[in-house]
Amino acid sequence: MDGQPCIRGLRFPVVTVLRMVAGGMSVDDIVSEHPDLEPEDIPAALTYAAEALAEHYYPLRPPA
Template sequence: MKYPLIVSDVDILGGKPCIKGTRISVQLILEWIASGATIQDIVSKYPHLSVESIQQAILYASDAMKNEIIIEVQHSNAA
C-alpha cells in the first residue's frame, strides 16, 4: 500500500480519503496548507496527527491529480 496512513471508508465522511484513525480528510489538510498553515502548525493544533500522516495526505492528493485533465467548456448563448 503506497499510502498506509490514508484510508477511505464509506462510513466516515462519506468515503472521502482521511488520515487513518481520524475524521480529518485529505481535502481539509490541503485547505489548511492553502490558507497558509505549515505542517508544523497543523501538528501543533492536532497533536494526534503526525508529520508523516500530513505528508502522505499531500502526496496522496498530488498522485490523485497526476492524470487529471481540465477541459474548459464554453456555453453558447444561442437559444
C-alpha cells in the same frame, strides 16, 4: 466521512489538510492545532492528493 479519503485510521479528511496547507499553515502549525495528526501525515496527504489528481494513461491493447 461520505467516502472522502481520511488520514490513516482517523476521521480527519485529507481535504482539510490540503486547505490548511493552502492557507499557509506549516506542518508544525497543523500538528500543534490537531494533536492526533503526526508530522508524517501532512506530506502523505499531499502525496495522496497529487496522485489522485495525476493523469493516468493506459495503453490500449491491439484488437485480437
